[in-house]
Amino acid sequence: VTKNNKDVLKEIRTFFLSKDEQKAREYLNTLQPADIAEILEELERDEEHWLINLLDNETAALVINELEPDLGGELLGRLKEERAGEILEEMSSDDAADLLSELSDKDQNRYLDMLETEDQQDVRELMTYPEDSAGGLMTVEYVAIREDITAAMAIEVLRDTAPDAETVYYVYVINLLNQLVGVISLRELIIANPQSYIRDIMRRNVISVPVRMDQEEVARIVSKYDFLAVPVVDNDKALIGIITFDDVIDVIHEEATEDLYRLAGAAGEDEEDEEDEFFARIKSSLKARLPWLFITMLGGLISGQILSRFSGQISAVVALAFFIPLLTGMGGNVGTQSSTVTVRGIATGQIKIDDIYRVILREALVGLAIGAVLGLIVGIIASLWQNKPMLGVVVGLAMIGNMFTAATMGTIVPLFFRRVGIDPAVASAPFISTAIDITGLVIYSTLATILITHLL
Amino acid sequence: VTKNNKDVLKEIRTFFLSKDEQKAREYLNTLQPADIAEILEELERDEEHWLINLLDNETAALVINELEPDLGGELLGRLKEERAGEILEEMSSDDAADLLSELSDKDQNRYLDMLETEDQQDVRELMTYPEDSAGGLMTVEYVAIREDITAAMAIEVLRDTAPDAETVYYVYVINLLNQLVGVISLRELIIANPQSYIRDIMRRNVISVPVRMDQEEVARIVSKYDFLAVPVVDNDKALIGIITFDDVIDVIHEEATEDLYRLAGAAGEDEEDEEDEFFARIKSSLKARLPWLFITMLGGLISGQILSRFSGQISAVVALAFFIPLLTGMGGNVGTQSSTVTVRGIATGQIKIDDIYRVILREALVGLAIGAVLGLIVGIIASLWQNKPMLGVVVGLAMIGNMFTAATMGTIVPLFFRRVGIDPAVASAPFISTAIDITGLVIYSTLATILITHLL
Numbered sequence: 052v053t054k055n056n057k058d059v060l061k062e063i064r065t066f067f068l069s070k071d072e073q074k075a076r077e078y079l080n081t082l083q084p085a086d087i088a089e090i091l092e093e094l095e096r097d098e099e100h101w102l103i104n105l106l107d108n109e110t111a112a113l114v115i116n117e118l119e120p121d122l123g124g125e126l127l128g129r130l131k132e133e134r135a136g137e138i139l140e141e142m143s144s145d146d147a148a149d150l151l152s153e154l155s156d157k158d159q160n161r162y163l164d165m166l167e168t169e170d171q172q173d174v175r176e177l178m179t180y181p182e183d184s185a186g187g188l189m190t191v192e193y194v195a196i197r198e199d200i201t202a203a204m205a206i207e208v209l210r211d212t213a214p215d216a217e218t219v220y221y222v223y224v225i226n227l228l229n230q231l232v233g234v235i236s237l238r239e240l241i242i243a244n245p246q247s248y249i250r251d252i253m254r255r256n257v258i259s260v261p262v263r264m265d266q267e268e269v270a271r272i273v274s275k276y277d278f279l280a281v282p283v284v285d286n287d288k289a290l291i292g293i294i295t296f297d298d299v300i301d302v303i304h305e306e307a308t309e310d311l312y313r314l315a316g317a318a319g320e321d322e323e324d325e326e327d328e329f330f331a332r333i334k335s336s337l338k339a340r341l342p343w344l345f346i347t348m349l350g351g352l353i354s355g356q357i358l359s360r361f362s363g364q365i366s367a368v369v370a371l372a373f374f375i376p377l378l379t380g381m382g383g384n385v386g387t388q389s390s391t392v393t394v395r396g397i398a399t400g401q402i403k404i405d406d407i408y409r410v411i412l413r414e415a416l417v418g419l420a421i422g423a424v425l426g427l428i429v430g431i432i433a434s435l436w437q438n439k440p441m442l443g444v445v446v447g448l449a450m451i452g453n454m455f456t457a458a459t460m461g462t463i464v465p466l467f468f469r470r471v472g473i474d475p476a477v478a479s480a481p482f483i484s485t486a487i488d489i490t491g492l493v494i495y496s497t498l499a500t501i502l503i504t505h506l507l
Numbered sequence: 508v509t510k511n512n513k514d515v516l517k518e519i520r521t522f523f524l525s526k527d528e529q530k531a532r533e534y535l536n537t538l539q540p541a542d543i544a545e546i547l548e549e550l551e552r553d554e555e556h557w558l559i560n561l562l563d564n565e566t567a568a569l570v571i572n573e574l575e576p577d578l579g580g581e582l583l584g585r586l587k588e589e590r591a592g593e594i595l596e597e598m599s600s601d602d603a604a605d606l607l608s609e610l611s612d613k614d615q616n617r618y619l620d621m622l623e624t625e626d627q628q629d630v631r632e633l634m635t636y637p638e639d640s641a642g643g644l645m646t647v648e649y650v651a652i653r654e655d656i657t658a659a660m661a662i663e664v665l666r667d668t669a670p671d672a673e674t675v676y677y678v679y680v681i682n683l684l685n686q687l688v689g690v691i692s693l694r695e696l697i698i699a700n701p702q703s704y705i706r707d708i709m710r711r712n713v714i715s716v717p718v719r720m721d722q723e724e725v726a727r728i729v730s731k732y733d734f735l736a737v738p739v740v741d742n743d744k745a746l747i748g749i750i751t752f753d754d755v756i757d758v759i760h761e762e763a764t765e766d767l768y769r770l771a772g773a774a775g776e777d778e779e780d781e782e783d784e785f786f787a788r789i790k791s792s793l794k795a796r797l798p799w800l801f802i803t804m805l806g807g808l809i810s811g812q813i814l815s816r817f818s819g820q821i822s823a824v825v826a827l828a829f830f831i832p833l834l835t836g837m838g839g840n841v842g843t844q845s846s847t848v849t850v851r852g853i854a855t856g857q858i859k860i861d862d863i864y865r866v867i868l869r870e871a872l873v874g875l876a877i878g879a880v881l882g883l884i885v886g887i888i889a890s891l892w893q894n895k896p897m898l899g900v901v902v903g904l905a906m907i908g909n910m911f912t913a914a915t916m917g918t919i920v921p922l923f924f925r926r927v928g929i930d931p932a933v934a935s936a937p938f939i940s941t942a943i944d945i946t947g948l949v950i951y952s953t954l955a956t957i958l959i960t961h962l963l
């Protein structure tokens with residue numbers, strides 16, 4: 052609830068107490084569905100019940116759409132069955148399908164039976180597509196016309212279908228086989244000569260997406276071409292739906308979160324989204340994070356094994372141990388920086404296939420430069436602090452080697468994952484920093500072993 | 508260049524060699540501006556020159572818009588001055604302003620002088636707003652009408668202004684002071700009775716954004732309400748521009764990248780975007796990353812200082828050193844997980860102000876649970892490996908304490924930053940993991956010091 056909405060909440064509660072339904076209705080009319088949804092989440096059950104009953108079916112459908120699907124499903128379950136059916140009927144098919152997917156099989160069928168036969172079929176079909184595919188995002192409420200009508204007739208068609216269509220701003224042109232042959236925007240229709248035929252004014256090169264395409268790819272296409280909506284076709288190139296920009300914006304947010312979580316080794320976190328269930332959230336957090344932490348743990352034990360082979364040197368020169376957190380910490384950070392920049396570069400398309408050697412070379416040079424600057428500083432500090440010039444040399448050289456491998460590995464690993472078809476974001480902080488810890492300690496202990504006589 | 512576009516590139520080069528301009532033009536007509544822009548980046552100078560000359564001014568403007576502004580500016584500079592002016596004239600004011608901002612002052616004025624007086628004023632004014640504010644995103648090509656005209660008249664107005672307007676799908680209604688009093692969508696205009704007055708059919712509660720609003724906030728509003736465009740108003744509430752969804756999608760991508768980079772301690776990376784200048788990129792990388800690495804370095808030296816006070820214990824029981832990378836590595840990862848989830852929760856609005864104690868409690872419990880599970884495993888391994896049961900107790904307990912503080916700090920620090928008005932993403936990997944390294948080593952060395960007699 053934003054600051055502004057706190058005032059709205061107060062206002063609504065005043066109406067609830069005074070039971071002034073007329074005024075409450077007028078007030079609600081001035082609000083956006085997204086704002087009513089935010090308010091709704093804050094209300095008690097009796098207040099919620101009262102508020103929903105003040106809304107007409109169309110507004111109620113828009114408001115429930117703005118809730119997370121699981122909360123929307125629960126709310127629907129609390130309504131009288133008849134009202135719930137009326138509200139579902141008002142929803143666009145994709146939103147109804149998303150909502151019903153959250154319910155138990157029994158409830159799904161109960162609600163589906165309330166819908167008109169045609170809507171029922173649409174929703175049932177949409178529920179069969181994977182949630183994160185073009186089919187899972189699309190709606191079937193689009194406007195399609197034939198190419199042998201005039202602009203004026205097309206506007207008439209729009210006038211009739213506008214109340215139900217998800218967008219009227221693109222009109223798709225189909226042939227007898229339902230195949231997409233053209234597109235014309237409402238803007239073009241408006242400025243066209245009313246008597247001209249669609250076939251003469253439509254654009255014939257329509258970019259469409261196949262129904263099985265991954266949602267991330269769909270989002271990339273819509274972002275690239277700045278489309279308000281993109282048509283979805285089946286295997287026979289027949290038009291079966293459209294995906295509108297608002298759903299694409301949701302996907303972009305979702306995918307950015309997913310990448311962030313993957314990089315931090317917390318992928319899967321939040322997937323359930325049941326904010327109310329405190330311990331369920333803890334359980335899903337643990338499930339998401341523990342696998343990555345096991346990798347880190349194994350890596351840490353391997354690091355320990357390396358240090359144990361090196362225990363003679365540490366016993367002899369205990370100061371060698373003081374620089375372990377510095378070396379591993381720096382390596383982890385440089386590795387995370389490089390892998391983040393690389394993963395994001397792949398995701399946004401800034402890193403292209405022909406580019407990868409240049410990218411690796413660049414990051415390796417960045418790593419060397421960082422190593423040179425910080426290795427010099429740390430080396431001087433180590434020499435002076437412990438009054439052992441050679442310790443400074445070991446620490447400084449280890450730093451250079453460590454920064455170089457950290458930057459290089461942070462770049463190569465995600466590029467490699469992508470080449471073999473794994474999501475590059477798997478090259479996440481836990482994975483990268485553990486690998487870098489191990490190589491860093493090998494470099495450090497090797498240098499110390501070689502130069503041990505000078506350190507005593 | 509996508510796979511598909513590789514074929515297109517080949518095709519275009521064939522046309523270039525055969526100099527068949529008629530066929531090339533027909534072929535280009537079948538492509539989207541975004542695709543032509545991708546091709547353009549791959550072409551040699553003489554090919555580029557030939558291709559741009561095949562495009563009409565309007566298409567050339569759309570294509571140049573799809574390029575990064577700095578590349579677009581350079582390309583414009585390579586055209587004949589007259590042609591460049593014609594193309595600029597075709598651009599919407601916000602795109603022209605973005606492009607000109609990339610040029611030198613001298614070039615800016617030269618190009619501005621080529622524009623018609625009115626356009627020139629618009630572009631000059633747009634260039635005065637900060638790039639990342641509502642003013643920097645908006646265009647002045649919107650459609651505004653008065654409330655005392657009919658729906659049919661409004662559609663006539665649209666017909667006249669459509670060719671120049673950025674979007675015709677929202678028509679804004681203004682009063683004599685230019686203040687926004689209502690909005691009506693083209694969809695509503697189309698289905699309205701042609702004789703009804705705008706004042707009777709418009710929506711009066713228009714959500715607008717002030718010209719100084721940060722672009723991230725603008726993106727949040729457009730995402731929340733699913734608007735195609737949002738109007739921008741000045742201090743006197745007068746309508747001065749609109750921001751369309753395609754610019755908002757760009758902002759969402761930009762902000763997601765920014766958050767990712769901040770979390771990895773690489774903020775500022777990529778800002779220049781001059782892909783061609785290899786060493787310039789390295790320089791900007793170093794500038795972005797070194798400050799964070801200095802923090803890590805200082806933290807690493809503090810860690811070393813803590814370990815040096817603990818050197819008696821390490822000398823006596825060298826195996827204590829073996830578990831340092833394990834403890835710091837695990838602490839860093841758990842801290843990164845918690846801070847990432849918290850930073851993203853704040854950015855998406857999932858974590859609300861009233862929630863913070865619950866969120867902290869939840870993360871603290873997650874940390875404890877992780878510590879309990881992994882502490883037990885690591886403790887047993889440590890006992891058996893070194894054949895010292897008490898070493899297992901020290902390592903296991905240190906793990907529990909370390910995981911708990913890591914998760915708690917990873918959550919509290921970004922929440923604290925946000926409370927005091929600093930971007931929570933500053934609670935990034937370098938910052939958090941360094942702080943956790945230090946506290947983790949304090950816990951470990953304290954435990955080891957207390958129990959040292961049992962370790963010998």
